[in-house]
Amino acid sequence: MTPERRPFIAGNWKLWGTRAQGGEYCDRLLELLPDEGRRPADVGLCVPFTALDVCVERLRGSGVKVLAQNMHAEDTGAFTGEVSAAMLTELGVDGVVLGHSERRQYNCETDRALQDKVPAALEAGLSPILCVGESEEERERGETQRKLRHQVQEGLDKVPVERLREVTIAYEPIWAIGTGRVATPEIAQEAIGFVRALVGDRSKEAAGEVRIQYGGSVKPENAGEILAQGDIDGALVGGASLDPEGFARIVAAAEP
Ligand code: PGA
Numbered sequence: 678m679t680p681e682r683r684p685f686i687a688g689n690w691k692l693w694g695t696r697a698q699g700g701e702y703c704d705r706l707l708e709l710l711p712d713e714g715r716r717p718a719d720v721g722l723c724v725p726f727t728a729l730d731v732c733v734e735r736l737r738g739s740g741v742k743v744l745a746q747n748m749h750a751e752d753t754g755a756f757t758g759e760v761s762a763a764m765l766t767e768l769g770v771d772g773v774v775l776g777h778s779e780r781r782q783y784n785c786e787t788d789r790a791l792q793d794k795v796p797a798a799l800e801a802g803l804s805p806i807l808c809v810g811e812s813e814e815e816r817e818r819g820e821t822q823r824k825l826r827h828q829v830q831e832g833l834d835k836v837p838v839e840r841l842r843e844v845t846i847a848y849e850p851i852w853a854i855g856t857g858r859v860a861t862p863e864i865a866q867e868a869i870g871f872v873r874a875l876v877g878d879r880s881k882e883a884a885g886e887v888r889i890q891y892g893g894s895v896k897p898e899n900a901g902e903i904l905a906q907g908d909i910d911g912a913l914v915g916g917a918s919l920d921p922e923g924f925a926r927i928v929a930a931a932e933p
Pocket of ligand 1 (some may be wrong): 689
């Protein structure tokens with residue numbers, strides 16, 4: 678974390694959260710979080726489509742952002758089962774997670790599709806979180822940088838230089854997601870420093886401004902040392918975000 682980049686802690690509910698659960702969660706989280714002006718970080722929740730409007734309603738005026746977990750790049754068309762950026766902004770949604778490794782693995786999400794989704798989100802007024810990260814085999818084969826270079830370059834390819842700073846990037850090594858095997862702060866810092874340098878290939882200024890989160894088995898117990906790394910500007914938290922108490926503790930860990 679550096680003073681010029683405000684940390685951003687986002688909870689990713691994945692496949693959790695009926696409308697009733699989502700509403701209750703938001704009410705409880707607001708009891709636990711300090712008021713917006715006293716929070717050490719920006720806070721967001723990435724929730725299923727069906728709970729978005731409930732969360733927007735419950736969190737109105739609180740400063741807590743509501744994000745979807747995917748969207749289609751096109752506005753309309755023959756894409757059964759898809760949701761557009763305009764459908765999300767109509768609900769008052771603030772942002773969208775794009776390219777999560779689970780969507781890459783189970784739903785055929787490609788870098789090619791992300792090339793269009795990231796700028797489409799920005800154009801519609803949604804703040805994107807672009808997820809990148811290597812698998813265990815790629816790390817063992819020494820291909821981490823090659824993989825990150827490909828994902829970052831493709832994902833940001835059609836984003837105009839002056840809008841790069843509006844994208845949040847989440848570095849999530851696949852081997853650390855949902856496994857309890859958090860990356861060491863040094864590994865996370867090294868990879869995130871590399872991702873920042875890749876943004877710097879497009880624009881030195883944007884590299885200094887873009888927020889890069891770490892994701893993968895972040896918990897209240899390990900958040901502090903991860904967030905203390907110079908290039909790490911926040912966290913994308915899966916499993917541990919389902920407990921509002923634990924999530925609020927992770928937000929508190931962003932206090933410098
Ligand atoms: P995890 O998931 O915190 O449960 O490892 C992180 C993510 O997938 O964003």
